[in-house]
Amino acid sequence: MSPYLPQTENDRRTMLETIGLSSVEELFEDVPEQHRFPTLNLPGAVSEMEILNELYGMALKNSSTGCYATFLGAGAYNHFVPSAVPAMASRGEFLTAYTPYQPEVSQGTLQAAFEYQSMIAELTGMEVVNASHYDGATSMAEAAIMSHNVGRGKRNKIIVSPRVDPQYRQVMRTYLPAGQLLITGDEDLNAGLGDLKAMLDGETACLIVQNPDFFGQLLDVDGLAEAVHEVGALLVVVANPIHSLGLLKPPGEYGADIVVAEGQPLGAGLNFGGPYLGVFAATMKHVRKMPGRLVGETVDVDGARGFVLTLAPREQHIRREKATSNICTNQGLIALIAGMYLAYMGKGGMQNVAEICYHRAHYAAAGIDKLDRYQVISSGHFFNEFVVQCPKPVDEINQALLEEGILGGYDLQLDYPEAVNQMLVCVTEMNDRMQIDRLIQVLGQIG
Amino acid sequence: MKLDKDARYTKEHEWIRKEGELFIYGISDHAQDQLSDIVFLEPPEVGDSFAQGDSIGVVESVKAASDLYLPMSGEIVKVNDALVDAPEIMNSDPYGEAWIIKFKASDPAEFDQLMSPEDYEKYTQEEE
Amino acid sequence: MRNQLEPLIFEISSPGREAFTLPELGVPEVQLPEGYTRQQLNLPEVSELDFVRHYTHLSQMNYSIDTVFYPLGSCTMKYNPKVNEKAAAIEGLSQVHPLQPESTVQGSLQLMYELQEALKEIAGFAAVSLQPAAGAHGEFAGVLIMRAYHESRGDSKRTKMLIPDSAHGTNPASTAMSGYTVVELPSDERGNVDLEALKQECDDTVVGLMLTNPNTLGLFEEHVLEVCETIHNCGGLIYGDGANLNALMGITRPGDLGIDVLHFNLHKTFSTPHGGGGPGSGPVGVTENLAPFLPGPIAAKDDDGYKLVLPEQSIGRMKAFYGNYGVFIRAYTYIRMMGPDGLRAASEMAVLNANYLKARVAPHFPVAVERTCMHEFVSHGDVPGTDIITLDVAKRLIDLGFHPPTIYFPLIVHDALMIEPTETESKETLDAFAVAMTRIAEEARTNPQVLHDAPHITPVRRLDEAQAARKPVLCYKG
Incomplete structure (x- = not known):
């Protein structure tokens, strides 16, 4: 008997009698007989102790960031998670509830989501934030679709910078199969903002840029939104890494119409790529075209403040094939965690952590640049990621770093063929001066 | 169910x-009753042209959304912007204040194909 | 349940208060780039105790599986074992970056591979991709796979997707996102797909059919083999909505029945927590001929160990990285602890519980279609002869200590009350729920006002949704 099945022999008998059957098998007579009760070729059940031991064994075959100095970012970021955040987020009342369809018994989830929406709105400088998407990449794909809808389906061109995270661009192409919309701008991997602006026209639904871009550099956004709006298109900004907003001007302030981001750094941990958090923010003007769930404030029959899911008619369960998106289950728990992280870090903490990332990254960059055979080739300003021209292929360098307990940066050549021997190095508050000095020292020895 | 004797349906x-x-267009008392609390209207824009049967906008209630179809071809001349700010008027006065658009018909004869109030009343009863 | 309002986190904020601690900078400061920095950031300022009390209070304003019976139809709110959480938090599995060299993540890849293998076996498929993040995401992937398959054969005239009227709302939405048109099929009086209507629509423009089996009435499709054969004969494919797989583990395998592509809901069938709305996980399983089109990368194994590969004609990435990995760990833990016999027993008990509860509830709230149900059933939630509607019944259940079932879905049943008890509930709990339903049916006649006014015990009572939608307040305005 499984610990998760409480029916005793006696219970089963009584229940079958009530139904008027004599065996459990009779419940399944609608299933075609030749396909009924297949033998499942799976290993037999194990105890809790045994499964944990099996998993500890798998864990031992990994090199975790807990044991290695980690300088790898490129879309997923290694940040400290204050103990109070998982302690609160793992409460069963949050963890084992579902979508708040019944608001009276879901005020905890709803109010926390409203607070999340409010804090992300502040962080991004936007007016409305939805309750989450699957991750930053799917948020961006949905932003492209939303831009098309805002243009009443008449604008069929999506311009995307080649310096937007390559995986994000791939996901957008999966979401928008060839023929439906023209995705352009990133054919030339060297295209800059000027080139992208030159492509804007009356057919354009949106321009998508990432700031800081995938190479870590800050964009010069002067006049960008104005140029986009002049042709009636939307400016979509991918605000990765999201900690940069602790320090940098929020996209809402420079005219973004939609802001998306990966919310994983806000307390969710690395988890080998998921579950992460798709942040999605927009202006109030376009809220009815926005995909995803929204929590709004209202009052109850007694006039008390309460929170509900609202603007539901945009969604799939009502609009069916005319919905703004098919999204249903989202990343609620990760949004809860992100909201908790922002509340815990608060005003001072978010600024402080962003400053530590910034200054330590610049310290690391200066040190690496001084090495004979390495050169930091990021031009302009960067936040906490920068590009290093290495003397050898990045995977060789990373192999050598691993032997010294260091998880090196991302090999840009995987996505950008011209970026030969270029490593994207990421520094966060998790990398102290000793780790950085050690990285510089070991790189020098490899070179 | 209220009916406007001068309208076709x-x-x-x-x-x-x-x-x-011109012609003037809205949703019926029966429609607003079915939708219940109307919370949002997305009207077309002045100057838009539509063929007969085109979808020209959307009306939403708390629990439902419904496309607006124009049963005649024509060009939008006026939009009732007041409804965008106060969509609940569609619940309270569907044939009066809550007109949605005024349009110039390309083929005024299409009007004659629409249902008379009596036929419409019969139609809604059969539908239920 | 806490029935007191909690202020917003912003309202308990006080300038200068802090919860966080951070290390000293330890390196020289560098000039911040002028013109790039923000002027202000008005996030809350609270102490750690403020923080802990705030979120503890909020949590106490929720109903959850850990606190009450939660028979939300179609959502499979079964118990979420605590070992799952411990497993997912193992440092060597959780603190792993998705872009690490493959040699440093062999354990993570092994777990993905083993989970793929288990899902293949449970549902009868040739290949599985774990990448989709939720059911609707897996469903979208499934439709894109069907599209890619037809396109690879130069079969471009297929444009219509057949969807029974008992389908989940995500089915039509996913179809539209893929550029296809939806043709709705009616159900017959036994809740099956109407075969005559199906045959009339079957021609060489059919992309396929999206089949939820058991369907949203909780009924097993009695003509499943014939439905699949009819679609296959006209060159279409069958998409299986796996949201209701909890009825079928070890009972039958969708792949054996003729389903070509199916999404799993790890957060339903495989006991991973729903998280107040996610994360879910929606892997897709496919037959041999659709395997090349799977989204990816997926985990593979060769002599050198485990690796990530993209299927040769893949529809591409559905999201960044490989899927909701933390959910995989939990689902894998569950599958290993249950074993093949335990999985079958789980489905058997899910179906037994549902039929037992149906027998107890039906005298007061008649079921829509009287047949042996699978893991859930649909009743009419109104009380004839009174002005009590489903919503009143649902709200009254709250007072009696139960999370309401799914209401007003499926759309094809008037006043639907969709009840899914799951296998992890004891007979005593089901009996208590049945007693509550009986009491409500009585109250409807003797004291209807108590139903209209319900719920009475919650921090807020019925909320004004019209106001929320007319004048949306979506953020704290200070």
Whole structure:
């Protein structure tokens, strides 16, 4: 008997009698007989102790960031998670509830989501934030679709910078199969903002840029939104890494119409790529075209403040094939965690952590640049990621770093063929001066 | 169910009335009753042209959304912007204050194909 | 349940208060780039105790599986074992970056591979991709796979997707996102797909059919083999909505029945927590001929160990990285602890519980279609002869200590009350729920006002949704 099945022999008998059957098998007579009760070729059940031991064994075959100095970012970021955040987020009342369809018994989830929406709105400088998407990449794909809808389906061109995270661009192409919309701008991997602006026209639904871009550099956004709006298109900004907003001007302030981001750094941990958090923010003007769930404030029959899911008619369960998106289950728990992280870090903490990332990254960059055979080739300003021209292929360098307990940066050549021997190095508050000095020292020895 | 004796009706529960050279369009009392609390209207824009049967906008209630179809071809001349700020008027006064658009018909004869109030009343009863 | 309002986190904020601690900078400061920095950031300022009390209070304003019976139809709110959480938090599995060299993540890849293998076996498929993040995401992937398959054969005239009227709302939405048109099929009086209507629509423009089996009435499709054969004969494919797989583990395998592509809901069938709305996980399983089109990368194994590969004609990435990995760990833990016999027993008990509860509830709230149900059933939630509607019944259940079932879905049943008890509930709990339903049916006649006014015990009572939608307040305005 499984610990998760409480029916005793006696219970089963009584229940079958009530139904008027004599065996459990009779419940399944609608299933075609030749396909009924297949033998499942799976290993037999194990105890809790045994499964944990099996998993500890798998864990031992990994090199975790807990044991290695980690300088790898490129879309997923290694940040400290204050103990109070998982302690609160793992409460069963949050963890084992579902979508708040019944608001009276879901005020905890709803109010926390409203607070999340409010804090992300502040962080991004936007007016409305939805309750989450699957991750930053799917948020961006949905932003492209939303831009098309805002243009009443008449604008069929999506311009995307080649310096937007390559995986994000791939996901957008999966979401928008060839023929439906023209995705352009990133054919030339060297295209800059000027080139992208030159492509804007009356057919354009949106321009998508990432700031800081995938190479870590800050964009010069002067006049960008104005140029986009002049042709009636939307400016979509991918605000990765999201900690940069602790320090940098929020996209809402420079005219973004939609802001998306990966919310994983806000307390969710690395988890080998998921579950992460798709942040999605927009202006109030376009809220009815926005995909995803929204929590709004209202009052109850007694006039008390309460929170509900609202603007539901945009969604799939009502609009069916005319919905703004098919999204249903989202990343609620990760949004809860992100909201908790922002509340815990608060005003001072978010600024402080962003400053530590910034200054330590610049310290690391200066040190690496001084090495004979390495050169930091990021031009302009960067936040906490920068590009290093290495003397050898990045995977060789990373192999050598691993032997010294260091998880090196991302090999840009995987996505950008011209970026030969270029490593994207990421520094966060998790990398102290000793780790950085050690990285510089070991790189020098490899070179 | 309230009816406007001067209007003609569609199976999608919209009404149309003649107003001088123009036609005026809204949703019926039955439609607002079915939708219940109407919370949002997305009207077309002045100058938009539509063929007969085109979708020209959306009306939403708390629990439902419904496309607005124009049963005649024509060009939008006026949009009732007041409804965008106060969509609940569609619940309270569907044939009066809550007109949605005024349009110039390309083929005024299409009006004659619409249901009379009596036929529409019969239609809604059969539908239930 | 806490029935007191909690202020917003912003309202308990006080300038200068802090919860966080951070290390000293330890390196020289560098000039911040002028013109790039923000002027202000008005996030809350609270102490750690403020923080802990705030979120503890909020949590106490929720109903959850850990606190009450939660028979939310179609959502499979079964118990979420605590070992799952411990497993997912193992440092060597959780603190792993998705872009690490493959040699440093062999354990993570092994777990993905083993989970793929288990899902293949449970549902009878040739290949599985774990990448989709939720059911609707897996469903979208499934439709894109069907599209890619037809396109690879130069079969471009297929444009219509057949969807029974008992389908989940995500089915039509996913179809539209893929550029296809939806043709709705009616159900017959036994809740099956109407075969005559199906045959009339079957021609060479059919992309396929999206089949939820058991369907949203909780009924097993009695003509499943014939439905699949009819679609296959006209060159279409069958998409299986796996949201209801909890009825079928070890009972039958969708792949054996003729389903070509199916999404799993790890957060339903495989006991991973729903998280107040996610994360879910929606892997897709496919037959041999659709395997090349799977989204990816997926985990593979060769002599050198485990690796990530993209299927040769893949529809591409559905999201960044490989899927909701933390959910995989939990689902894998569950599958290993249950074993093949335990999985079958789980489905058997899910179906037994549902039929037992149906027998107890039906005298007061008649079921829509009287047949042996699978893991859930649909009743009419109104009380004839009174002005009590489903919503009143649902709200009254709250007072009696139960999370309401799914209401007003499926759309094809008037006043639907969709009840899914799951296998992890004891007979005593089901009996208590049945007693509550009986009491409500009585109250409807003797004291209807108590139903209209319900719920009475919650921090807020019925909320004004019209106001929320007309004048949306979506953020704290200070």
